[in-house]
Amino acid sequence: MANILVVDDELGIRDLLSEILNDEGHNVELAENAAQARAARGRIRPDLVLLDIWMPDTDGVTLLKEWSTTGLLTMPVIMMSGHATIETAVEATKIGAQSFLEKPITLQKLLKAVEAGLARTSAAAVRKPGMVAPMPVVELTVESAMTGGQSLPPAVELGPQPRQLFELDKPxxxxxxxxxxxxxxxxxxxxxxxxxxxxxxxxxxxxxxxxxxxxxxxxxxxxxxxxx
Known part of the structure; x- marks a missing residue:
């Protein structure tokens, strides 16, 4: 279970992501703009942030840069947008974003990105105090800018399953x-x-x-x- 902050000015997106992540067992905090995101960042110390780029007051890249320059970028941040350019994705990655999700966000990509981000959080938690967590080395291609360089997990073979018998002499x-x-x-x-x-x-x-x-x-x- 993790504390995840979702920052997006669209109510529908916030509700959808909250429902999915709650269903996965996470605690979810919602913010509709940068001001609320700043307050939530200080209040709950999130393990992961899902951050929209285009917001009315302060855009997500600017907020990401603010956290980075003030030492507050201590958690993985996944950027989200339906209209961002590749250059914007690359810029966010250089600043310190973990990965970039393009809207509409598919369930598989969301869960994969969240799992990768939380794995990074868990790895950082076992480091000795004072050690600086190295930023992941990501080749800045179109694909890596959009996915954070993560590959799809291999398929799991479940093997033969027990047969279920049904009574057929019925309506x-x-x-x-x-x-x-x-x-x-x-x-x-x-x-x-x-x-x-x-x-x-x-x-x-x-x-x-x-x-x-x-x-x-x-x-x-x-x-x-x-x-x-």
């Missing part, structure tokens, strides 16, 4: 509900109860997924208990 609706319940319970257990990841795996919108699980009587706590 189609009942048989279908029985199958769907087992299907969603399998994915909930596999993803540790993460509704975000189950929604991604099954191709359903989160609201539709919640309604479906409630209709089928699926115990939403099973996956989380099994992962603890």
């Amino acid at each position: 189609l609706r009942d048989a279908r509900d029985e199958f769907e319940k087992s299907y969603f319970e399998f994915h909930l257990a596999k993803e540790g109860g993460s509704m975000t990841r189950v929604a991604e795996k099954t191709g359903l919108e989160r609201t539709h997924l919640y309604r479906k699980l409630k209709q089928l009587g699926v115990d939403l706590s099973r996956g989380k208990r099994g992962s603890s």
